[in-house]
Amino acid sequence: MIHTVNRRLEAKLEERTGQKVRHCYQCKKCSAGCPVAFAMDPLPHEVMKLVQYGAEERLLKCSTIWLCASCETCSTRCPNDIDIAGVMDGLRRMSLESGLASEREIALFHKAFLNGIKLAGKTNESVLIGQYKALSGRLFDDLGLGAVMFLKGKVKMLPRVAKDRGAVRRIFKETEKGS
Amino acid sequence: MSDYDFTYYPGCSQSGSAEEYGDSTEAVCKALGIELTELPDWSCCGASSAHMTNDLLSVALPGRDLAEAKKLGRDVLVVCAACYSRMKIAQKRVLEDEELARRVEESVGEDPRFAGQVRHLLDVLVNDYGLARIKERVLLPLEGLKAVPYYGCLLVRPPEVCFCDSVENPTDLDRFLEALGVEVRPWSFKTDCCGGSLSLSRTDVTERLVNKLFTRAEEAGANCIVAACPMCVANLEMRQQPGKFSFKIPHHLPVLYFTELLGLAMTLPGTDRWLKSHIIDPMPLMAETKLMIPS
Numbered sequence: 001m002i003h004t005v006n007r008r009l010e011a012k013l014e015e016r017t018g019q020k021v022r023h024c025y026q027c028k029k030c031s032a033g034c035p036v037a038f039a040m041d042p043l044p045h046e047v048m049k050l051v052q053y054g055a056e057e058r059l060l061k062c063s064t065i066w067l068c069a070s071c072e073t074c075s076t077r078c079p080n081d082i083d084i085a086g087v088m089d090g091l092r093r094m095s096l097e098s099g100l101a102s103e104r105e106i107a108l109f110h111k112a113f114l115n116g117i118k119l120a121g122k123t124n125e126s127v128l129i130g131q132y133k134a135l136s137g138r139l140f141d142d143l144g145l146g147a148v149m150f151l152k153g154k155v156k157m158l159p160r161v162a163k164d165r166g167a168v169r170r171i172f173k174e175t176e177k178g179s
Numbered sequence: 180m181s182d183y184d185f186t187y188y189p190g191c192s193q194s195g196s197a198e199e200y201g202d203s204t205e206a207v208c209k210a211l212g213i214e215l216t217e218l219p220d221w222s223c224c225g226a227s228s229a230h231m232t233n234d235l236l237s238v239a240l241p242g243r244d245l246a247e248a249k250k251l252g253r254d255v256l257v258v259c260a261a262c263y264s265r266m267k268i269a270q271k272r273v274l275e276d277e278e279l280a281r282r283v284e285e286s287v288g289e290d291p292r293f294a295g296q297v298r299h300l301l302d303v304l305v306n307d308y309g310l311a312r313i314k315e316r317v318l319l320p321l322e323g324l325k326a327v328p329y330y331g332c333l334l335v336r337p338p339e340v341c342f343c344d345s346v347e348n349p350t351d352l353d354r355f356l357e358a359l360g361v362e363v364r365p366w367s368f369k370t371d372c373c374g375g376s377l378s379l380s381r382t383d384v385t386e387r388l389v390n391k392l393f394t395r396a397e398e399a400g401a402n403c404i405v406a407a408c409p410m411c412v413a414n415l416e417m418r419q420q421p422g423k424f425s426f427k428i429p430h431h432l433p434v435l436y437f438t439e440l441l442g443l444a445m446t447l448p449g450t451d452r453w454l455k456s457h458i459i460d461p462m463p464l465m466a467e468t469k470l471m472i473p474s
Contacts, residue, residue, distance in 0.1 A: 075337065076336050106380040125191075140423045141421070
């Protein structure tokens with residue numbers, strides 16, 4: 001049960017994402033069209049309501065903000081022009097900063113993906129999958145698929161790199177606090 | 180000098196699992212006289228992972244590529260829907276938000292305010308080159324192919340940066356396929372998400388989205404799915420039934436790139452190589468429709 005309402009979370013999100021969550025009037029179009037709704041708790045329209053209530057901890061711990069696939073169907077349909085996927089981005093970044101993030105594996109995937117870019121300047125699928133497996137411990141996933149991909153010539157052993165990797169690393173360093 | 184002269188941003192997938200997309204892009208552009216000069220020393224756009232976890236990084240990574248493109252001056256051509264989306268959004272934001280542009284410039288070390296256009300190849304073919312002219316280049320009308328056009332998310336959303344003619348029911352790819360002689364089957368899942376960003380981490384979610392797309396495509400009477408995004412194609416081909424040591428596919432509907440079908444219709448050399456590199460083998464369909472003689 002929520003007994004208190006505070007505007008702090010809504011204000012923080014507005015500062016980060018420019019989105020005015022107070023405009024949500026619970027039409028539920030976002031949840032109706034969300035392709036991932038079946039796996040979410042709370043649903044997107046409930047996330048909007050919880051933001052209005054200021055239920056920060058509950059939101060930063062929830063899996064919904066990680067399951068959002070950023071397909072932007074909700075943002076496109078919102079009658080109040082709230083970029084709901086953008087709000088999910090904001091909550092996800094706050095969740096990472098606060099250390100409350102659930103859905104460890106999704107967070108690890110993003111980490112592995114960005115590590116690969118930091119390393120090579122480009123994304124190499126073999127490096128990404130190797131990093132993700134090492135970080136998540138899911139070593140034996142998709143071995144069958146891997147064999148099929150290898151036979152189809154889809155596994156590139158030599159990683160491709162950007163020449164000026166220093167410039168890309170510099171971007172990572174400069175934007176470290178930029179979330 | 181050609182009428183269509185672009186700086187080409189190939190994107191990472193096109194030299195990895197989507198090599199056939201990159202190769203077919205270069206081949207059809209060459210055949211149509213669309214000149215591509217690769218962006219020198221391009222780097223990754225950061226895709227979903229950057230914008231999901233760090234806002235400034237998500238603008239600065241494509242910002243570096245925009246800065247390189249600015250030096251060359253020409254419009255930029257992109258084929259990956261995710262690269263396209265990230266570059267368009269980054270460009271819009273640095274051009275409209277001067278404070279952000281300054282922060283990006285600081286981290287990139289160069290001016291990211293590229294004022295030229297960032298275009299997707301499908302947009303250029305349908306809206307600039309024109310379907311009438313494409314029709315003239317078709318030597319082998321693709322009769323027998325019944326396709327559902329699959330746009331996915333990032334070719335259509337957000338509509339403020341995307342080119343498609345409608346956000347709920349786009350027809351650009353439909354009309355392109357019709358020009359090649361393909362029978363386009365109507366379906367309601369043109370722009371439904373395939374769950375690409377959860378493909379490795381929450382495979383259970385992705386699997387459900389992918390199987391829904393196949394089931395609906397089959398119900399629509401299609402014998403193939405045609406897409407314009409390497410993430411969608413990889414996901415559809417590889418994520419039907421993930422497992423550890425085995426790899427099974429309940430649905431055998433081939434998933435093809437629009438560029439491959441253009442190559443096939445123009446009888447370009449290399450088409451068989453592209454088609455054969457797919458995880459879901461399209462060769463039985465090619466033989467059945469007599470579009471390609473099995474070798």
